Amino acid sequence: MTDLSTLFPEEQAIPASVKLPANNEQREYLIDGKMLTWQGDMNPVVSPVFVRDGKELKQKTIGSTPLLTSKEAMSALDAAVKAYDQGHGVWPVMTVAERIRHVEIFLGKMKEKRQEVVNLLMWEIGKTQKDSEKEFDRTCDYIVDTINALKELDRRSSNFVQEQGIMGQIRRVPLGVALCMGPYNYPLNETFSTLFPALIMGNTVVFKPAKYGVLLIRPLLEAFRTSFPPGVINVIYGRGRDTVGVLMETGKIDVFAFIGTNKGANELKKAHPKSHRLRAILGLDAKNLAIILPDADLDNAVNECILGSLSFNGQRCTAIKIIFAHKSIQEQFIKKFCEAVAKLKPGMPWDAGVALTPLPEPGKTEYLKGLVDDAVQHGAKVMNEGGGQIMNTFFSPAVLYPVNDKMRIYFEEQFGPVVPIRSYENEEEVIEYVINSNFGQQLSIFGKDSKDIAHLIDAFANQVGRININTQCQRGPDTFPFNGRKDSAEGTLSVTDALRVFSIRSLVATKITDENKKIIGNIIRNRESAFLSTDYIF
Ligand code: G3H
Numbered sequence: 218m219t220d221l222s223t224l225f226p227e228e229q230a231i232p233a234s235v236k237l238p239a240n241n242e243q244r245e246y247l248i249d250g251k252m253l254t255w256q257g258d259m260n261p262v263v264s265p266v267f268v269r270d271g272k273e274l275k276q277k278t279i280g281s282t283p284l285l286t287s288k289e290a291m292s293a294l295d296a297a298v299k300a301y302d303q304g305h306g307v308w309p310v311m312t313v314a315e316r317i318r319h320v321e322i323f324l325g326k327m328k329e330k331r332q333e334v335v336n337l338l339m340w341e342i343g344k345t346q347k348d349s350e351k352e353f354d355r356t357c358d359y360i361v362d363t364i365n366a367l368k369e370l371d372r373r374s375s376n377f378v379q380e381q382g383i384m385g386q387i388r389r390v391p392l393g394v395a396l397c398m399g400p401y402n403y404p405l406n407e408t409f410s411t412l413f414p415a416l417i418m419g420n421t422v423v424f425k426p427a428k429y430g431v432l433l434i435r436p437l438l439e440a441f442r443t444s445f446p447p448g449v450i451n452v453i454y455g456r457g458r459d460t461v462g463v464l465m466e467t468g469k470i471d472v473f474a475f476i477g478t479n480k481g482a483n484e485l486k487k488a489h490p491k492s493h494r495l496r497a498i499l500g501l502d503a504k505n506l507a508i509i510l511p512d513a514d515l516d517n518a519v520n521e522c523i524l525g526s527l528s529f530n531g532q533r534c535t536a537i538k539i540i541f542a543h544k545s546i547q548e549q550f551i552k553k554f555c556e557a558v559a560k561l562k563p564g565m566p567w568d569a570g571v572a573l574t575p576l577p578e579p580g581k582t583e584y585l586k587g588l589v590d591d592a593v594q595h596g597a598k599v600m601n602e603g604g605g606q607i608m609n610t611f612f613s614p615a616v617l618y619p620v621n622d623k624m625r626i627y628f629e630e631q632f633g634p635v636v637p638i639r640s641y642e643n644e645e646e647v648i649e650y651v652i653n654s655n656f657g658q659q660l661s662i663f664g665k666d667s668k669d670i671a672h673l674i675d676a677f678a679n680q681v682g683r684i685n686i687n688t689q690c691q692r693g694p695d696t697f698p699f700n701g702r703k704d705s706a707e708g709t710l711s712v713t714d715a716l717r718v719f720s721i722r723s724l725v726a727t728k729i730t731d732e733n734k735k736i737i738g739n740i741i742r743n744r745e746s747a748f749l750s751t752d753y754i755f
């Protein structure tokens with residue numbers, strides 16, 4: 218059993234390179250190109266990290282952020298509406314090449330803030346240094362890939378098409394004002410993977426950072442302010458119920474990009490008075506499962522299921538959240554799985570080789586304990602030594618077996634380090650589970666027999682968005698479509714899909730007559746229109 222009494226560090230043991238500046242009180246917020254200073258109530262930012270002082274553990278308060286009200290949220294919306302100006306604003310009519318230039322300027326400035334953002338990721342959400350760095354770099358790469366995808370799209374749209382005596386040019390144009398909200402587990406990456414496609418397609422944006430992982434946007438505020446025209450990007454802070462609901466009620470939000478719970482998404486969508494005018498792109502709940510077939514390579518299955526279920530302590534929407542192991546190998550699988558769990562190093566995000574870290578959500582360890590207690594009450598056992606041990610915000614992974622449909626963990630998305638395992642005899646049992654689930658994001662199949670795997674692929678292809686073979690569930694590569702069925706998502710994201718989601722096609726068409734050809738030819742030759750043009754970016 219791990220001794221958790223020394224899990225949290227003493228102040229002097231924290232490396233200087235990861236220490237945060239003393240004053241992290243953020244009063245600034247960005248509206249209409251102006252950095253404003255908030256004088257009202259503040260929200261303390263509490264780290265999941267505690268510091269040991271003798272026998273006492275003290276939770277670190279690392280700063281505070283503005284608790285804006287509906288009034289400031291409305292000003293942000295007004296600024297975005299003004300900047301869009303019914304599609305006639307500077308930003309929506311700007312050429313694609315110019316918009317790309319603004320985004321490149323931002324990216325250059327963002328890269329200078331890597332260390333600050335990475336440190337805040339570690340302190341605010343407890344993500345390991347390696348994963349925090351990966352999140353930052355992956356986000357920068359995503360922006361570069363988005364630029365390249367847009368150049369490609371622009372090249373393809375510069376053509377004219379001729380069909381049935383009609384000629385036309387089809388281009389993608391912005392939708393209007395976008396509201397972008399991300400999740401706390403990827404507060405930079407998942408937010409920016411909607412924010413930047415929205416911006417680069419010519420929409421104006423109101424951006425509200427996630428519940429946790431809020432301060433880490435602060436180092437980028439000035440870059441936002443100086444890289445984009447006023448009102449194109451507005452950043453607000455505060456409680457969702459005070460700030461976001463009122464924005465939706467105005468009916469002035471055209472695109473709603475949200476990563477969170479389906480319940481939250483539903484409520485916000487319903488607040489919009491004209492639902493047909495609202496385009497929504499949602500990444501929601503999931504209960505991805507792994508199926509371990511009798512002939513699976515157990516070492517690989519264990520490695521992938523460990524990554525799948527416990528990377529970032531299981532706080533990924535794509536995490537494997539339940540495992541079905543065939544009866545013939547269940548015992549061996551669980552033994553190997555528990556041995557692998559025991560090797561995962563608990564510690565602070567900056568510790569070398571650390572895999573398990575404290576959890577940022579208040580009350581999360583109690584919630585997870587509730588799930589484990591409920592499962593135990595209904596007949597499951599904690600299979601790994603020390604599983605479910607708690608030290609303040611830290612929860613040791615608990616492997617539960619056997620789980621059944623009486624238990625909350627069987628259906629509920631734990632979003633944390635609890636791994637429920639069930640054995641099965643007949644594949645139909647697994648298929649039933651997937652069909653009856655409210656979620657439909659991904660699953661993983663581990664096995665060798667191609668016929669067997671093919672049978673399962675066909676059984677699941679119309680149930681989930683992605684089937685992984687001998688590989689954990691995951692979003693990447695970012696060029697692959699990322700979506701889900703049922704309550705798991707609305708719309709599809711990928712580098713190219715995101716450009717489509719935040720835009721609509723608009724076309725100019727005419728009958729092919731000499732007169733019309735002359736008009737179109739003049740417009741193009743004399744560069745009389747920004748839209749109708751054969752120019753493209755190299
Ligand atoms: O939380 C959900 C993320 O989109 C998962 O992304 O599979 O790359 O960790 P990931």
